[in-house]
Amino acid sequence: MSKSQTGEPVDYIAETRATYDALGFPPYQWVESEGTPPWSPAEIPLEDAKVALLASGGIYRRGQRAFHYKDDASYRVIETSVPNEDLRISHFAYDVSDAREDPGVVFPAASLRSLIDEGSLGSMAAEAFTFMGGIYSARKVREELAPALVERVVDQRPDIALLVPV
Amino acid sequence: MTSALSITRSVGAPRAAFVDFPLGHTTGKKNEPEMQKRLIKNALGAFQELQEPGGIKFLDERWSDDSAWRENPMRGRESKADGPGDDFRTPRLDTPQYQLPSDKAEAEAQHSQGGCGSCVGAE
Numbered sequence: 001m002s003k004s005q006t007g008e009p010v011d012y013i014a015e016t017r018a019t020y021d022a023l024g025f026p027p028y029q030w031v032e033s034e035g036t037p038p039w040s041p042a043e044i045p046l047e048d049a050k051v052a053l054l055a056s057g058g059i060y061r062r063g064q065r066a067f068h069y070k071d072d073a074s075y076r077v078i079e080t081s082v083p084n085e086d087l088r089i090s091h092f093a094y095d096v097s098d099a100r101e102d103p104g105v106v107f108p109a110a111s112l113r114s115l116i117d118e119g120s121l122g123s124m125a126a127e128a129f130t131f132m133g134g135i136y137s138a139r140k141v142r143e144e145l146a147p148a149l150v151e152r153v154v155d156q157r158p159d160i161a162l163l164v165p166v
Numbered sequence: 167m168t169s170a171l172s173i174t175r176s177v178g179a180p181r182a183a184f185v186d187f188p189l190g191h192t193t194g195k196k197n198e199p200e201m202q203k204r205l206i207k208n209a210l211g212a213f214q215e216l217q218e219p220g221g222i223k224f225l226d227e228r229w230s231d232d233s234a235w236r237e238n239p240m241r242g243r244e245s246k247a248d249g250p251g252d253d254f255r256t257p258r259l260d261t262p263q264y265q266l267p268s269d270k271a272e273a274e275a276q277h278s279q280g281g282c283g284s285c286v287g288a289e
Contacts, residue, residue, distance in 0.1 A: 013176060038219070066265065
């Protein structure tokens with residue numbers, strides 16, 4: 001029976017748990033943060049704001065190395081002026097066919113550029129940072145990848161940062 | 167932005183915009199640049215609209231008129247079609263998985279003189 005027209009958001013934690021159970025694997029350990037999330041108010045209007053872009057959909061640019069499928073915690077630096085035609089995708093955990101046809105579905109540099117052109121967004125950092133979110137070691141992300149990315153993003157002095165996971 | 171509400175809540179993002187689309191389309195539908203732009207613009211609105219840590223803005227874009235996609239939201243994985251018992255997981259390969267063979271040739275040419283500086287941790 002089909003669900004209602006609107007439906008409830010898919011619970012990927014429950015889905016993954018059920019799949020792992022069915023396969024006889026130990027439960028997948030999702031990251032569960034405790035306490036109140038960190039917070040800084042965004043005090044600048046979007047029309048004046050400089051945005052930084054990070055994306056975890058396995059995006060690389062022609063000429064760069066692709067991601068591999070075994071706990072790859074590397075990242076790529078991609079200039080935000082990049083044409084979509086030069087973008088590529090390597091990721092094992094989602095269906096990449098639409099993203100390969102139109103990288104704008106996981107890497108919105110072109111959309112952000114057109115928001116800047118029409119005046120509804122201030123500017124964009126010159127470099128975006130991409131990685132492949134299928135990293136099983138939360139420790140590797142927390143202790144290595146995330147701090148490295150934070151440093152790179154802060155170096156560009158953005159007002160806000162947009163993270164696009166898949 | 168997120169299309170996986172439960173994961174985002176578990177991680178505890180400072181603020182988020184929820185896009186109720188199948189995985190792999192966090193910033194819109196393919197070949198619909200106007201829709202993609204509208205989605206991003208509405209998502210960025212969360213920076214002004216959300217005033218509490220952990221707030222989530224629900225974007226009102228619909229993937230389709232029905233909810234058939236929810237039956238197999240991780241499209242491309244064949245676990246459901248195959249049924250439990252088959253290992254759906256992609257093999258964990260530790261070499262770069264290029265989209266195109268020509269990508270590999272270009273990357274190797276660019277890296278033949280050493281690191282490129284933009285593939286950090288992948289040399």
